[in-house]
Amino acid sequence: MHDDLSAIATLVDVSKRLGSTLVLDRFSLAIRAGEVTALLGPNGAGKTTTVGLLTGRLQPDAGTARLFGLDPARPAARMRMGVMLQASGLPDALSVGEVITLQSGYYANARPVAETLEIAGLTDLTKRRCGALSGGQARRVQYALAICGRPALLVLDEPTAAMDRASRQALWATVRYAAHQGTAVLLTSHDLEEADALADRVLVMDHGRLVAADSPANLRARAGGSVIRCRTALAPALLQTLPGVREAGDDGGDRHIVTADAVATVRALCTADPAVSQLRIADAALKDAIATLLAPHQRNAA
Amino acid sequence: MTAVILPAGIWRREAVAELKRSWRLPQFLLPTVLTPAAFYALFTLAIGAAPAPTAAAASLAGYGVFAAIGPALFGFGAGVAMEREQGLIELKRVSPLPAGAFVAAKLVAAVAAVGVAVALIYCVAILAGVLLSGEQWLALALLHLASTLPFGLIGLGIGMRMSGKGAVAIANVLFLGSAVVGGLWIPSTMLPGWMRTVGEFAPSYHLGQLARGIVGADTIGSLPLHGAIAVAMTIGAAVWAWTGWRRNPA
Numbered sequence: 001m002h003d004d005l006s007a008i009a010t011l012v013d014v015s016k017r018l019g020s021t022l023v024l025d026r027f028s029l030a031i032r033a034g035e036v037t038a039l040l041g042p043n044g045a046g047k048t049t050t051v052g053l054l055t056g057r058l059q060p061d062a063g064t065a066r067l068f069g070l071d072p073a074r075p076a077a078r079m080r081m082g083v084m085l086q087a088s089g090l091p092d093a094l095s096v097g098e099v100i101t102l103q104s105g106y107y108a109n110a111r112p113v114a115e116t117l118e119i120a121g122l123t124d125l126t127k128r129r130c131g132a133l134s135g136g137q138a139r140r141v142q143y144a145l146a147i148c149g150r151p152a153l154l155v156l157d158e159p160t161a162a163m164d165r166a167s168r169q170a171l172w173a174t175v176r177y178a179a180h181q182g183t184a185v186l187l188t189s190h191d192l193e194e195a196d197a198l199a200d201r202v203l204v205m206d207h208g209r210l211v212a213a214d215s216p217a218n219l220r221a222r223a224g225g226s227v228i229r230c231r232t233a234l235a236p237a238l239l240q241t242l243p244g245v246r247e248a249g250d251d252g253g254d255r256h257i258v259t260a261d262a263v264a265t266v267r268a269l270c271t272a273d274p275a276v277s278q279l280r281i282a283d284a285a286l287k288d289a290i291a292t293l294l295a296p297h298q299r300n301a302a
Numbered sequence: 303m304t305a306v307i308l309p310a311g312i313w314r315r316e317a318v319a320e321l322k323r324s325w326r327l328p329q330f331l332l333p334t335v336l337t338p339a340a341f342y343a344l345f346t347l348a349i350g351a352a353p354a355p356t357a358a359a360a361s362l363a364g365y366g367v368f369a370a371i372g373p374a375l376f377g378f379g380a381g382v383a384m385e386r387e388q389g390l391i392e393l394k395r396v397s398p399l400p401a402g403a404f405v406a407a408k409l410v411a412a413v414a415a416v417g418v419a420v421a422l423i424y425c426v427a428i429l430a431g432v433l434l435s436g437e438q439w440l441a442l443a444l445l446h447l448a449s450t451l452p453f454g455l456i457g458l459g460i461g462m463r464m465s466g467k468g469a470v471a472i473a474n475v476l477f478l479g480s481a482v483v484g485g486l487w488i489p490s491t492m493l494p495g496w497m498r499t500v501g502e503f504a505p506s507y508h509l510g511q512l513a514r515g516i517v518g519a520d521t522i523g524s525l526p527l528h529g530a531i532a533v534a535m536t537i538g539a540a541v542w543a544w545t546g547w548r549r550n551p552a
Contacts, residue, residue, distance in 0.1 A: 055396040075308060075398045083396040088389030093326040094319065105315045106398045108307065
């Protein structure tokens, strides 16, 4: 991973402390050309800090960050990267066209402004002041700012947070298109559906460390195949001892059980609690896979 | 990887965009642009008997420095803090725009506002009968415009460390405080001793003395020393601004 020649952005053994919290703990990451990488993890896992280090806003305390072979703190390193930040504003007094023209001027190989506006669906809003945009329109301007320089690496920090379903689908389509054109994408998300829909590779983070790195399909397989949901009086700790069970938890009254062997688990469950009801069995989703991966860490931390 | 060359004109375009923004949102800068000329007209000319042109010229020296402090402290200090809260600075920092171009653009906008503010004061001064030679006007204008730099850098350091509201409060205190202890309103010779002592640590005092020297008013101490101290304070302010920029994640 460290000597991956196709990597265009890397963190190698990076530690970062913010205040008294060790946010990243010898964390390594390699983003390869033409690949969509999703960074998943609970709040405080270190996702935004990872983005901060790769985009040059933060300096590692230990280890190295490299962007196209350069220190990301150097403006030239950021020439081939486009970033859509989680909570960044826009200059209210400038129009959409002015902001995008200004940003395009930062890049040596920028897209024509009209083309950027077209891709982001902003052609009709060119003359509108940024201060007069709706939330969804402002997000589209943010996306336009990220792609106007024809980036080889597109970094999207929680891109669809607070978007409605239609805007989300539209953004996913444009991200898929960018990836299809050979752009590497790093995506942080809370939304597992988003990672499942877009990512070639999912990196699961927790407490500043890498917990798993795999394709969504392999991660699902690692979860053990099936999820059982039911209503039972048995405690999750007891359910964990049933045959085949990887992880069991409480979903507010209902229990969920991730298992490698659904038949054996159900048989044992019915024996242990004859009153079990509302039994449902489904294929494990990525969500269950990640819950399984995160569970031991969260138990250690608690 | 070969060196990547930043596009030509990146600094200029950033400055033009910044000027456009200030022009379209004048409510932030207008009060600081108009206040100094209004104060100068009120306190120097309207109150009391018509002052001797030499007294009006001495006041002009101080009020011009005062005019530079407002746009510099508010444009940089409060402006940067608010932009930081809105995530605008973060947006610039993840782009290939060099930090220098960002700061220079803000400085150009502040100097433009200072230019308007001091031009208004000069108009009032001419109406009051202040007579200076061409060289004196030029030197005075350059000094007044240059006064934007140390206060802009102090403001940037504040803006990178504080919330928008906190930065506005501090900028207000520094704006009025620098004017008083720097002897920009009332000559330092008429201030209580402790205020003069505090003034020694304010760039406004040293800049004010230099400006008084240019118009031929009485000054305290050596002018080259005031110049050297003003330069040293500007360098100190640059370090304060730079460390604020470096340590703040956004």
